[in-house]
Amino acid sequence: MGNRLKVSAQNRAEVRKQAQKLRREGLLPGVVYGKQLESKNLSVNRKEFEKIYKQTGESTLVDLTVGSEKPLTVLVNAIQRDGLTNEILHVDFHEVDMKTKIKAKVILQFVGEAMAVKDLGGVLVKNVTEVEVECLPADLPKGLVINISKLKTFQDSIKISDLEFDHEKVKVALKPETVVVKVAEPRTEEELKELSEKPIEDAVESVEGVVKEEKKEGEEGKDGEKKEETSPKEEKKS
Incomplete structure (x- = not known):
């Protein structure tokens, strides 16, 4: 397995409340899966993982050891982050077959x-x-x-x-x-001036377009009313 970076993990039960507890304890919930591997829920040390992830990202092979099991060759397939703090909340590891091409x-x-x-x-x-x-x-x-x-x-x-x-x-x-x-090439002063003026011109054209459209609809409405007034009445046959 050469000089690949190593990550140690522990098995865990899939319980949402437990995941929150793990995070408070400095652990990161995750999962590992693969074509020949049944999905396993696990947890890793948050600080250790973040340190390794900065070096590897999602394009470097890592040796993952879950408990006392045989190490797995994996890629970090996906991570979930907190939308506000950007803190890593969950990690997916994907076991790879060294004889099969991957993307x-x-x-x-x-x-x-x-x-x-x-x-x-x-x-x-x-x-x-x-x-x-x-x-x-x-x-x-x-x-x-x-x-x-x-x-x-x-x-x-x-x-x-x-x-x-x-x-x-x-x-x-x-x-x-x-x-x-x-x-x-850097923009000339004339180009910069044109760019600064364009949003104003676009806004004016947009407003004019709306006014013209409303006017057109109003005229069509009047024409329609006029046609109704001048249309011949139905005559009753005696």
């Missing part, structure tokens, strides 16, 4: 300084911040580091095909020519 999202890490930003005053544009990959678990990239110091002009860009990983073993959902990051 996982890998976060892109941008390092360095773009010369086109520093020297030319451009704006760094990150079109892609994570990629979905498909590969065998052993070939899963731990993280993709992108050195943006290569961006020296506004014509330079870094594409999917430029990312450093084994493109034969690891397949990315995006096309090779997809631009990941580039530097855009």
